[in-house]
Amino acid sequence: MEWAPEIPRWRQVYALLEERIDNGTYPPGERLPSVHDIIEETGISRVTATRVLRELRAAGLAYMEPGIGTFVTRLPEPPDTAA
Numbered sequence: 147m148e149w150a151p152e153i154p155r156w157r158q159v160y161a162l163l164e165e166r167i168d169n170g171t172y173p174p175g176e177r178l179p180s181v182h183d184i185i186e187e188t189g190i191s192r193v194t195a196t197r198v199l200r201e202l203r204a205a206g207l208a209y210m211e212p213g214i215g216t217f218v219t220r221l222p223e224p225p226d227t228a229a
Contacts, residue, residue, distance in 0.1 A: 147188050155190050156197045162188075163198065167207055167218055178208055178216045 147162075149155060163179075166172050179187065184195040199216050202208040210216050 155188075156194045156201070159184065159188050159190060159194070159198045160201050163202060164205075164207065167202075172218045174218050174220045176218050177214075178202070178218060180215060 147158070150158060163172070163184075172178055178199065181192060181195040181199065184190065184198060185192060188195075190198075199208065199210075203210060203216065207219060208216050209219055
């Protein structure tokens with residue numbers, strides 16, 4: 147992964163996973179990569195990878211099943227643009 151030096155790495159990995167959720171790579175109910183998998187793919191630290199998953203949960207994009215993993219929640223409904 148190529149890093150933008152002015153953006154914290156956790157935000158860049160968060161954006162990567164968020165994009166994968168949005169484009170259906172990780173559909174609702176799908177297990178997200180583990181902390182170990184994120185570290186392997188990106189080279190970030192364990193603390194940083196843990197923060198990425200925590201922030202995805204805080205944003206409502208994921209939920210944790212203790213001892214099992216972190217899963218994608220239902221995607222938000224698109225805004226109603228009919229006026």
